[in-house]
Amino acid sequence: MAEITLPYTPIEDIPKIHARARAAFRAGRTKDVAFRKAQIAQVGYMLKDNEEAVIAAMKHDLGRPPLESEMMDLSPVYAEVRAAYANLDQWVKPQAAEFSLNFFAMGPKLVAEPKGTVLIIAPFNFPAFLLFSPLVSAIAAGNAAVLKPSEQTPAISKIFAELLPKYLDPELYHIINGGVPETTKILELPWDHILYTGNGRVGRIVATAAARHLTPTTLELGGKNPVVIDPRVDLDLAARRILWGRFTNAGQICLSPDYVLVPADFQDKFVAALESMYKTFYPDGPEKSDSFSRVVTKAHTQRIKRLVDETTGTIVCGGQSDVETRYIAPTIVRDVREGDSLLSEEIFGPVLCIVPVKDVDEAVAFINRGDHPLAIYVFSEDPKFEQKVFSNTKSGAAVTNEVVIMPGVHGLPVGGVGASGYGYYTGKHAFEQFTHLRVSLKNPSWVDKIAFGFRFPPYTPSYRKNMRQMGGRLPPRPAGGLAKAAPKRWAFWLAFALVGAAAVLTRQRQLRLA
Structure with a gap:
């Protein structure tokens, strides 16, 4: 089978690609949920429209039977596209905080916001699923994304580099092809999240590079x-x-x-x-x-x-x-x-x-x-x-x-523990990996008059009482706790009643005997 040469991205272009993606994100284009859904659908059609060429490329690189490519690489991406498209309106809804009488007036909630410009590094073994499934989640979360497919699958990586700008926003979503020098350059840059799938040796390199910028990571590393x-x-x-x-x-x-x-x-x-x-x-x-x-x-x-x-x-x-x-x-x-x-x-x-x-x-x-x-x-x-x-x-x-x-x-994430990685991909769990839950509340002025006025000086004895009432009661003290339990008032009154009842019965008996 003829060898295919994969054109590598010039190293000097890599920071420019990163800057373009970041600038496009900051322009606010991904805030619109309808835009995100359109881009998610395009991921699916990018593969569906070019399915035979993609399968042929996988046959070239992996000698893989078409059935396996459809079953384990393409179909899972289509499923991710359908799920994200159908559920995105629900996923992005603000989440109300647990009800609290003290704070309900402030309308506390969590708002799912995109992290920013994310990096997805995929391995060779499932070149479509492990590249585009995370991309769907990153788009759903409202991020810009840069993809790094494996250089070990040149035919498929070349096809994806050609297709991506034809189907997706070319400012927000990019592919960088290359080997170790190109990946090293990519990892020098500040990302808002990195998702890497591969082996533990490279996973440690990715995590170390991410730590220099305090970048959160998702690592899926396999194992025995x-x-x-x-x-x-x-x-x-x-x-x-x-x-x-x-x-x-x-x-x-x-x-x-x-x-x-x-x-x-x-x-x-x-x-x-x-x-x-x-x-x-x-x-x-x-x-x-x-x-x-x-x-x-x-x-x-x-x-x-x-x-x-x-x-x-x-x-x-x-x-x-x-x-x-x-x-x-x-x-x-x-x-x-x-x-x-x-x-x-x-x-x-x-x-x-x-x-x-x-x-x-x-x-x-x-x-x-x-x-x-x-x-x-x-x-x-x-x-x-x-x-x-x-x-x-x-x-x-x-x-x-x-x-x-x-x-x-459907509904189950993929994720490891310890040496097999951390974090999750697929479905809503991957959407959450690429999302920052931003705390939101709005406190009206009248709350200070009713509940929170005690926090402002000068403090008075009544303020401390009000503050303690805000904290509520602790749960029951464990019977086997290290500290000796304080005597309970109900026990005292029960003992008092029993002693009193015994005294009354004794007196009545004495009167009968007399």
């Missing part, structure tokens, strides 16, 4: 997502879904299952189910299949090949590779032990590790020895098994009997 298998699982279901999640897009998915923790005495049965399902996926072999993608670059292919070559586990299926054609066969490796090459880093390729453990307790301990992943998957029909895993671990998502599909579920 484990699967925990209950031996009572539906084997065919588990095998089919796990292999699909691992081998789709040649395993280049931040939410892909990375390794499977399975009871050692159940490993043979589980692996046999995987082998059987593997044959149904690729009846003529994956190298000839039109349903299997390629790795994005030769360098990534070489890295994955090295991890497979150095494993001490047993290769059950696959294992073949061809660096020149960027091919890594979908591979299953069993008996992978802690410290193995395949567990040393996020594979981000079509290799599934099977890690035998004693039981679910050892599986939980194994997970907790690593960084918090973006997702933990459990395959089980037992709620207690499921709860044992999830309640004793931490991850961005906790999913049962399914993998990968969470970004497509």
